[in-house]
Amino acid sequence: MFDTMTFTKILGGFCGAFLIFLMGKWAAETIYHTGGGHGGEEHAAGYAIEVEAGDDAGAEAEEGPSFDELLASADVEKGARVFGKCRACHKLEDGANATGPHLYDVVGRDVGAVAEYGYSGALSEAADVWTAENLNGFLEDPRGYASGTSMSFSGLNKAADRANLIAYLDTIGE
Structure with a gap:
């Protein structure tokens, strides 16, 4: 039937x-890799470390102020540095819109008032006024x-950064 050379060529x-x-x-996979591992975030790289359930009182103490x-x-100075993350899409001058609306006098301003x-319609459903608490949540x-x-910004994880930024924005337009 097949000699060795033919079989080797087929196998090769x-x-x-x-x-x-x-x-x-x-x-x-290298070109189109989006991160997050196989199957999304629930399968992130690393090892799960199980710990004993402890007091909830300890968790409250770690939350901070x-x-x-x-x-x-x-x-306010640290808030000005944090604003560097916002600068690509937002301007501080009154009426100077960019990709996002201007942030002149934003603290206390009605949502969607520029x-x-x-605006996308989602903001008006979330809040009426940009209070410090609403800005913090957003x-x-x-x-x-x-x-x-x-x-498209993913947000500021540190509460201190958000507080510093809001204090800085509160000085713009006074």
Whole structure:
């Protein structure tokens, strides 16, 4: 039937095709990798470390100061540095809209009040006025606070950064 040379050529062809398939798969995963591991966030890289359930009182002690306390002791200069993350899309000058609306006199302003800016409808459903508390919630997780917002920023994780930024924005327009 087949001699050894023919069999070797057929087997080599299959092995070569399989190798090209694997290399293509590897190249596609490298090019189109979006992070998060296989299957999303629930399968993040690393090891799960189980700990014993403890007192809830200990968890409360680790939370730190409340947002009101952080806002009362906020550092305006640090807030100006945090604003660097916002600068790409927002301007501080009155009426100077960019990708996002201007933030001149934003603390205490009605939500969606900049007439020259086309807001997404999600913001007006989330709040009426940009109070410090509303800004805190929005800056922590914009899409969670106002589902459907067009703001693509993922948010500020640190409460102190949010308090400093809000204190800084409160000085703009005084």
